[in-house]
Amino acid sequence: MSKVTVVGAGLAGSEAAWQIAKRGIDVTLYEMRPHKMTPAHRTSGFSELVCSNSLRANAIENAVGLLKEEMRMLDSLVIACADRNRVPAGGALAVDREGFANDVTNVLSNHPNVNVVRKEIEKIPSDGIVILATGPLTSDSLVQDLLEVTGQEFLYFYDAASPIVDGETIDYSKVFWASRYDKGDADYLNSPLTEEEYNRFYEELVKAEVHDVHGFEEGMVFEGCMPVEVMAKRGRKTLLFGPMKPVGINNPADNKRPYAVVQMRRDNLAGTMFNLVGFQTHLKWGEQKRVFGMIPGLENAEFLRYGVMHRNTYINSPEVLLNTTQLKDNENIMIAGQLSGVEGYVESAAAGLVSGINASRMSMGKDPIVPPRETAVGSLLHYISHADKGDFQPMNVTFGLLPELPERIRDKKRKKQLFAQRALTAIRQWTYDV
Numbered sequence: 001m002s003k004v005t006v007v008g009a010g011l012a013g014s015e016a017a018w019q020i021a022k023r024g025i026d027v028t029l030y031e032m033r034p035h036k037m038t039p040a041h042r043t044s045g046f047s048e049l050v051c052s053n054s055l056r057a058n059a060i061e062n063a064v065g066l067l068k069e070e071m072r073m074l075d076s077l078v079i080a081c082a083d084r085n086r087v088p089a090g091g092a093l094a095v096d097r098e099g100f101a102n103d104v105t106n107v108l109s110n111h112p113n114v115n116v117v118r119k120e121i122e123k124i125p126s127d128g129i130v131i132l133a134t135g136p137l138t139s140d141s142l143v144q145d146l147l148e149v150t151g152q153e154f155l156y157f158y159d160a161a162s163p164i165v166d167g168e169t170i171d172y173s174k175v176f177w178a179s180r181y182d183k184g185d186a187d188y189l190n191s192p193l194t195e196e197e198y199n200r201f202y203e204e205l206v207k208a209e210v211h212d213v214h215g216f217e218e219g220m221v222f223e224g225c226m227p228v229e230v231m232a233k234r235g236r237k238t239l240l241f242g243p244m245k246p247v248g249i250n251n252p253a254d255n256k257r258p259y260a261v262v263q264m265r266r267d268n269l270a271g272t273m274f275n276l277v278g279f280q281t282h283l284k285w286g287e288q289k290r291v292f293g294m295i296p297g298l299e300n301a302e303f304l305r306y307g308v309m310h311r312n313t314y315i316n317s318p319e320v321l322l323n324t325t326q327l328k329d330n331e332n333i334m335i336a337g338q339l340s341g342v343e344g345y346v347e348s349a350a351a352g353l354v355s356g357i358n359a360s361r362m363s364m365g366k367d368p369i370v371p372p373r374e375t376a377v378g379s380l381l382h383y384i385s386h387a388d389k390g391d392f393q394p395m396n397v398t399f400g401l402l403p404e405l406p407e408r409i410r411d412k413k414r415k416k417q418l419f420a421q422r423a424l425t426a427i428r429q430w431t432y433d434v
Contacts, residue, residue, distance in 0.1 A: 001025060002363045003128030007121045007142075009033075009046040011078050011345055012337025012352030013133030014104050018077035019356025021113035025363050029108065032120035032139070044118075045101030046108060047078060047349075055082055055093040055346050060420040061413065063397045064346050067376040068093065069420075070427045071350055074357075074434065077107060078349040087269045090184035096269035124149060124333060129362050131325075131355045133336040135348075136312035143313060149330060150320045155392060160227045160280035160309040163288055165264070166302040167272045174297035175264075180248035188265055189274060191297045192251045192258030193244070201294045202239070205232050208287040211309065227309065228279045243278025262295050273304055282309030316392050317341040323378075323385040324368040325355045334359060341384040343394035350377045350397075357434050369433055372426040373403055 006017045009031035020027040034044035057065045071079045085099040108114050122141040124130060134142060143154065170189070177186040193201065208229060231238055240246070244260040251258050267273040276295075281288060285306040293299055317340055320327055325334045336355040337348035354377065358368035371378035379401040387395075395401070399419050409415040 004028070004131075004359050004363050005030070005125050005128060006131045006133060006356075006359075007125075008133040008135055008337070009105075009108070009116075010133060010135045010337060011047045011349040012135070012339075012355070013131065014047045014108060015076060015078045015349045015352035016131045016133060016336055016356035016359065017108055017114055018111075019075075019353055020360050020363075021108075021111045022075065023360045024113065025360050026113050026115065027359075028115045028117060030117050030119055030121050032118070035118055036120050036139075043098075043101065045098075045105045047081070047104040048101045049095070049097045049345060055095065056344070057091055058093040059091055060424070061416045063376055063399045063401075064344070065093075066420050066423055067346055067350055067380070067397050069424065070371075070375055070377050071346075071353060073424070073427055073431060074353060076349065076353055077104060078346075078352075081107070085269070087266050087271075088185055088187040089265055090179040090187045094265060097267065099269060129332050129334070129359045131334045131336050131352075131359055132339060133352055133355070134339055136314065136338045137310060138313050138339060146315070149333065150315060150327065151329075152316050152320050154313055155316055160225050160282050161307055162276045162279045163281070163292065163303050163307045164267050164273050164275055164305040165298060166304050167266075167274050169300055169302040170264075170274065171297045171299065176252055178249055178252075180263075182248075188263045188277070189297075190249055190251075191262040191264070191295050192246075192249075193260040193262070193296060195259040197294075197296065198240075198244070198260040199236075201291070202232060202236055204291045204294060205229055208291050209284045210287075211282050211284055225280050227281050227283075227307075229281060229283055279307065280309075281307035283307065312338060312394070314339055314341045314394055316389060317384040318387045318389045318392055321385050323370050323381045324358050325351060325381065326358070326368065332362075338394070341392060341394050342380060342396075344396045347380060347395075347397055350380065353377070354381060369430075372430055374426040375423045375430070376402070377427075379403070 004020055004027045006013045007030045009029055017027050017029045059065045060069050068079055081100055081103040082095050085095045087094050087096050109116055123145045175189050175191045178190050179187055231242055246258045246261045249261050263277040264274040265277050267275045288306050322328055325336055327333045334355045336352040340351055342348055342351050361368055373382055376397050380397045383395055383401050402419055405418055
């Protein structure tokens with residue numbers, strides 16, 4: 001069997017290492033933390049969720065929920081650990097971040113086929129099969145080596161994380177528990193704003209000082225992680241259709257819909273930390289304390305972590321990558337996770353899952369395989385390998401990536417159900433090949 005190496009123990013690398021090890025193949029998993037940290041990471045745990053965002057929707061009528069179900073059927077470690085460390089979040093799969101990371105770390109560290117090496121890799125290993133899963137903050141030395149291997153320029157953009165507040169410092173007399181449209185349990189803490197309160201908040205937000213992030217002024221920002229202050233500058237009411245939208249929420253104090261709402265989600269199982277949903281930001285920390293302290297209930301809140309902004313590096317995948325996640329010009333090197341141009345925690349893990357399957361097959365002298373296009377994971381990999389080379393942008397999984405149904409369905413809910421049924425049938429058949 002060929003030697004197999006995975007570089008990076010984030011979601012993609014952890015999932016890839018698991019898929020290799022569970023098939024009886026020895027794998028070396030390199031992780032540079034804690035010897036060298038990144039601006040975004042805080043621990044040495046595998047699959048650390050840097051942002052407090054959840055793993056998003058869980059129902060299969062949502063594309064990312066369908067992707068998670070496909071991964072469950074393929075025995076995903078990341079999804080299994082997420083399910084074991086789930087915290088209440090309505091219809092979303094949110095996790096206790098510390099418990100989740102510890103779970104992934106323990107499984108891999110104690111697996112007899114996984115050799116964990118805590119060391120920074122500055123150059124791509126030259127022997128055997130290599131999976132690069134170093135994520136959006138890949139070190140400069142490794143980036144330079146990959147540039148030499150691919151011969152292509154990297155693209156980049158900036159994305160941002162929301163702040164976390166201490167639950168014990170929230171004024172609960174000004175907030176209430178509810179989920180939008182009463183879907184699921186009342187898992188979100190809601191802060192209602194009057195029109196006057198919203199206007200004051202808006203005025204301070206758009207004039208607040210931001211960190212100077214080189215390159216951000218060029219517009220290199222992912223729409224799905226748009227900083228709240230950037231979104232606000234698009235128009236006074238933009239936030240009312242985004243993170244502060246009040247639709248589907250009634251204040252129990254008067255049973256009326258507020259003018260605006262800020263939602264907060266538990267960031268740990270104990271419910272002692274809360275994430276400001278959709279409030280990704282690169283405001284200066286003092287400004288975050290001042291402006292976000294104008295939100296009712298957060299006047300005296302203690303910020304356990306301020307929002308941060310960081311560079312996200314990824315390759316021009318349609319130019320250099322096969323849908324098996326192999327480099328076109330060096331098929332022994334595979335790229336997984338956000339470095340490959342997928343966006344999102346679940347999508348990164350899914351790319352790692354396929355990389356792990358194919359690395360295992362190649363190690364045993366078999367040809368790599370590709371998930372069916374009708375599946376969420378197959379469509380995601382098809383996108384990153386077939387999108388427009390001249391204007392490639394990272395992509396979350398959506399139903400829009402899947403092939404159209406043979407018949408025209410006008411009912412959107414029914415259409416999504418049929419997409420999901422077709423995908424799960426296809427992935428179930430594909431599991432016999434893997």
